[in-house]
Amino acid sequence: xxxFDGAGKRHPDGTIAVEGLDLDVxxxxxxxxxxxxGCGKTTLLRMVNRxxxxxxxxxxxxxxxxxELEPAKLRRGIGYVIQQAGLxxxxxxxxxxxxxxxxxxxxxxxARARAAELLELVGLAPETGKRYPFQLxxxxxxxxxxxxxxxxxxxxxxxxxxxxxxxxxxxxxxxDELLRxxxxxxxxxxxxxxxxxxxxxxxxxxxxxxxxxRIAQLADPHTLLTAPADDDVAAFLGRDRGLRxxxxxxxxxxxxxxxxxxxxxxxxxxALDDERRPIGWIDRDAVxxxxxxxxxxxxxxxxxxxxxxxxxxxxxxxAVALDADGRATGTASREAVLTALxxxxxxTGGTDSETDGETDGxxxxxTGxxxxxxxxxxxxxxxxTGGx
Amino acid sequence: xxWLSWLSDFFSDPDHRSGPDSIVHRISEHLVFCGEALLFxxxxxxxxxxxxxxxxxxxxxxxxxxxxxxxxxxxxxxxxAVLLGRVDDTAVLIPLVALAAPPLLVAAVEGVxxxxxxxxxxxxxxxxxxxxVLWQVCLPSAAPTLxxxxxxxxxxxxxxATVAAYVGLGGLGRYVxxxxxxxxxxxxxxxxxxxVLLAIGAQLFFALLAxxxxxxxxxxxxxxx
Numbered sequence: 001x002x003x004f005d006g007a008g009k010r011h012p013d014g015t016i017a018v019e020g021l022d023l024d025v026x027x028x029x030x031x032x033x034x035x036x037x038g039c040g041k042t043t044l045l046r047m048v049n050r051x052x053x054x055x056x057x058x059x060x061x062x063x064x065x066x067x068e069l070e071p072a073k074l075r076r077g078i079g080y081v082i083q084q085a086g087l088x089x090x091x092x093x094x095x096x097x098x099x100x101x102x103x104x105x106x107x108x109x110x111a112r113a114r115a116a117e118l119l120e121l122v123g124l125a126p127e128t129g130k131r132y133p134f135q136l137x138x139x140x141x142x143x144x145x146x147x148x149x150x151x152x153x154x155x156x157x158x159x160x161x162x163x164x165x166x167x168x169x170x171x172x173x174x175x176d177e178l179l180r181x182x183x184x185x186x187x188x189x190x191x192x193x194x195x196x197x198x199x200x201x202x203x204x205x206x207x208x209x210x211x212x213x214r215i216a217q218l219a220d221p222h223t224l225l226t227a228p229a230d231d232d233v234a235a236f237l238g239r240d241r242g243l244r245x246x247x248x249x250x251x252x253x254x255x256x257x258x259x260x261x262x263x264x265x266x267x268x269x270x271a272l273d274d275e276r277r278p279i280g281w282i283d284r285d286a287v288x289x290x291x292x293x294x295x296x297x298x299x300x301x302x303x304x305x306x307x308x309x310x311x312x313x314x315x316x317x318x319a320v321a322l323d324a325d326g327r328a329t330g331t332a333s334r335e336a337v338l339t340a341l342x343x344x345x346x347x348t349g350g351t352d353s354e355t356d357g358e359t360d361g362x363x364x365x366x367t368g369x370x371x372x373x374x375x376x377x378x379x380x381x382x383x384x385t386g387g388x
Numbered sequence: 389x390x391w392l393s394w395l396s397d398f399f400s401d402p403d404h405r406s407g408p409d410s411i412v413h414r415i416s417e418h419l420v421f422c423g424e425a426l427l428f429x430x431x432x433x434x435x436x437x438x439x440x441x442x443x444x445x446x447x448x449x450x451x452x453x454x455x456x457x458x459x460x461x462x463x464x465x466x467x468x469a470v471l472l473g474r475v476d477d478t479a480v481l482i483p484l485v486a487l488a489a490p491p492l493l494v495a496a497v498e499g500v501x502x503x504x505x506x507x508x509x510x511x512x513x514x515x516x517x518x519x520x521v522l523w524q525v526c527l528p529s530a531a532p533t534l535x536x537x538x539x540x541x542x543x544x545x546x547x548x549a550t551v552a553a554y555v556g557l558g559g560l561g562r563y564v565x566x567x568x569x570x571x572x573x574x575x576x577x578x579x580x581x582x583x584v585l586l587a588i589g590a591q592l593f594f595a596l597l598a599x600x601x602x603x604x605x606x607x608x609x610x611x612x613x
Contacts, residue, residue, distance in 0.1 A: 051513055076515035086510025090528040090603035100514055132605040148514065158513075 001027045002048055002156065002190060006057030008213070009043050017043045018213030020057055025205075027155075028186040032203035034193055036236075040213030041192045045158050048190060049075045061156070076100055079149030079157035079187070083164050085141040087133040093144050094119070094129035100152040111151075118147040123177060139170035143177070150185070159191045163198065175201055196237055200225060200244065208233050222248050246305035246341065251297055253340040254307050256321045256330035265333065268316035270294060276327040278320050296320035296328070304340060311337045391577055398563075398578030409562070415582065417558035421549045424477070425484030426542060433489040434534070437496025441530070442522050450497050454490040462487060462548050470555045480552040487548055488541040495537020499530025531602055539594035546587045550579075560586070 001024060008020035018040040025031040033041040046052040047059045050071045058065045066074055087096045094115045095102075101111035119129050122143040133141055142162060149157060163171045175198065182189065193199055199206045200221040208216040208224070210232065217229035225245035228234040234241070263270040264284075271279040271291065280291030295310035299321050310319035317334045403409050440446045465483035473479055503526045511525045553561030563579025566572075 049513060051509070072515045072517045074515075075513060080510065080513035082506060082510055082513065084504075084506040086504070086506040086513075088507060088511070088525060088528075089504070089605040090531075091605065099516075103515055103520070134605060145510075 001025060001062060002188065003060040003063075004044065004047070004057070005060060007044070007047055007054045007059050008056040009040070009047070009052060010055045016212050018047075018054075021213045021215065023207060023215065023218070025188060025190050027188045029204040030182060030189040030191055030202055031205045031207065032191045032193060032199040033207050033209060034196055034199035034203075035209035035216075037194060039209040039211055041194075041209055042160055044209075044213055045160050045190055045192045048156070048158055049078045049080060076103055076152060077154050077156070079154045081142075081145045081149045081157070081159045081162040083161040085133070085138075085145035087141055087144055087148070089133055091132075092129065093124075093131055093133065093136070096133065096144060097129075097147045097151050099148055104152055114151060115147070118151055119144075121150070121181065122147045137170075138166045139174060142166060142174060146178070146181075150181075150187075155188055157187045157189045159189060161193055162191075164193065164195070171198070178202060197244075200248070208236060221245075243305060243308075246308060247303045249304040250299075251302040251304055251307040252299045253304060253343060254299065254319075254321075254332045255336050255339065256299065256332050257336070258330045259328055261330075263331065265316045265318050265331070268318070270316070270318070270320065270328070270331060272328055275325075278322075278328050281314065281316050281318075283315070292316075294320050296322040296326075298322055298324070299329075300324075304337070307332060308337050308341070394574035394577045395581065397574040401575075404578075411582065414558060414560050414562055414579075415586065417562075418546070418549055418552075418560045418583075418586065421477070421480060421484065421552055421557075421559055422542070422545045425481055425545050425549070426488050426538070428481065429485045429488035429492055429541065430538075432485070433492035434496050437493045438500055438522060438527065438530070440493075441497040441500025442518075442526055444501070447497060447501070450493055454494045457486055457490040460486055463551055463554065466551050466555055477557070479555055480549070480557055483551070484545050484549060488545050491537045491540040491544070492534075495533050495540075496530065499533030499537075500526045502533060503529040528603055528606055531606055532598060535594060535598050535602070539591065539598075542590045542594065543587050546590055547583060550583055 003025070004021045004023040006020045006022060007018065009017040011017060021040075021044060023044075033044060035041050043052050047054050048061070048066065050066055050069075053067070058067060060066070061069075061074075087093075088099070091099075094112055097115035097118050098106075098111040101114055102108075106114070116126060116129060119126060124140060124143055124147075128136070128140065128144075133144070136144065142165075145162065149159075163174045166174065179202065191199075191202060196208075199208075203221055205218065206221055206224050207218045208229075210216045216236075217224060217233045219227075219229075222245060224233075225237060225241045225248070228237055228241075259272070259276065263272070267283060267285045268281050269284055271282050273279055278294040278296060280294050282289055282291060292315040293313075295313040297306045297310045297319055299307075307319050311317060311332065311334045314320075319332045319337065320328050321330045321332055323329050398404065399411075404411050407413070437450070440450055460483075462483045465486060466479060469479040469482045500522070507525060507529070508521060511521045516524065549559055550561030550564055552559045553563075553565040560579050560583050563575050563582070567574070567576030567579060
């Protein structure tokens with residue numbers, strides 16, 4: 001766990017970047033620092049690996065004050081990803097990824113084998129390893145940046161606006177990829193962004209900052225969207241936050257009417273092919289048998305927002321539930337979707353109260369967890385460099 | 389007599405085919421002077437330049453010194469070195485080193501300062517120490533600029549090394565000064581042509597080096613900038 005203990009930064013000219021922040025970043029979760037530019041979020045992130053030294057307070061990594069650790073050693077135990085990737089232009093991709101293993105003195109073969117593994121893990125073709133950074137697209141460079149950060153398998157990952165410089169489609173892909181990686185690797189991630197959409201999408205816990213590193217709100221994404229702490233936070237969250245909040249809840253909450261129970265809704269009937277794939281809606285009162293597109297969603301992977309969207313798009317007001325092969329498993333009327341909306345929670349929504357509890361628990365537990373100074377001295381190196 | 393017949397006279401003279409006044413010998417003398425001068429200049433200027441470029445301290449001083457050094461009269465320096473010391477290689481090397489060091493110093497400083505700040509930040513952030521950042525990141529990134537600096541310095545030194553003959557030492561300047569002194573202009577012209585050819589050869593050598601010896605990532609980066 002990373003813990004900011006009154007950590008503040010005052011520049012030599014007297015301007016205050018961060019006034020003094022208390023924050024716990026729980027182990028194995030993604031914590032997102034979000035706020036307008038100049039709110040001190042990057043400064044805070046850089047305090048963790050001592051790229052910035054706090055002028056007051058401390059930053060603890062698993063109970064150890066990072067100021068007591070040698071910077072280079074500390075950093076080799078922490079993954080670091082920045083906005084422009086910052087790859088070494090003169091090194092092949094594979095050697096870029098293997099940078100930290102080389103620094104740690106791994107032999108070349110082992111380091112390269114590990115780099116090849118990571119290349120695959122971040123979804124790049126093995127040939128990519130032989131290329132130079134300038135030969136890659138921005139999105140690919142960023143993937144290499146993530147791979148480089150993960151190369152020595154550090155328990156902690158610092159990500160400073162890693163996806164801000166790529167276009168929205170690529171960014172969405174990278175975000176999905178990060179979530180997939182995280183579900184496998186369970187790193188302690190501290191992620192900085194100015195994009196609230198990204199924060200809500202990625203964070204287990206979102207910290208909204210205002211000027212000088214003051215916390216405006218610390219909450220899980222669902223709580224943030226449904227119950228912003230004040231008008232400023234609500235304004236920062238932007239419009240449609242209720243609807244966007246649905247994007248955090250699983251579509252499986254919707255009660256589906258099985259296909260065998262009928263496909264008629266009033267004057268509309270859903271037409272299926274032999275494989276039960278939807279063809280379209282037919283208006284039974286119309287003279288000509290015209291097909292109207294049938295919008296569908298995947299109950300197992302999509303969100304309530306997609307289900308609602310499908311229901312709204314359908315002329316019959318009914319969303320079609322699909323399986324992985326695109327076959328209809330049932331139908332969900334607008335009413336069914338609305339009922340699911342009204343229910344407190346849902347599959348991901350169900351974690352609402354749970355997440356709240358965990359966040360509280362983390363804060364509470366940490367206070368009781370304060371190691372004594374001797375413990376810290378021995379435990380610290382293990383904490384920072386261990387796990388490789 | 390035109391210059392073409394001067395040249396044919398010069399190149400057909402048996403004294404210029406073998407012996408102490410042969411072309412091959414004079415060229416090798418010339419190259420040894422130049423090589424020594426460049427080596428000493430590089431040993432002084434490159435490490436200093438890398439350090440100054442990396443820390444960013446003293447950049448204005450370097451620019452000032454480099455400008456001042458460029459204004460130094462080489463012939464004057466040679467004469468001064470001979471007057472203060474004696475007629476030997478050192479008398480010639482001092483001004484040549486003084487001539488070669490400024491472009492190398494500036495190239496090293498600018499090369500390191502030209503390193504992408506994001507790359508430097510990332511390098512520090514993933515755990516390279518300062519010497520490692522300088523050696524593994526800044527030096528490769530500075531390589532094209534540094535090579536260009538060597539190219540400038542080499543050509544200047546080759547051209548200027550002719551003054552060695554002024555204080556009685558060897559090299560291609562021998563032909564130029566001896567020719568002038570004995571009014572054998574064929575010899576002077578021949579020597580001058582050889583100096584020019586040598587300088588052009590050096591240019592070509594460095595062009596090829598920049599083309600083939602630099603890491604591809606660095607080369608491409610330079611192209612797009």
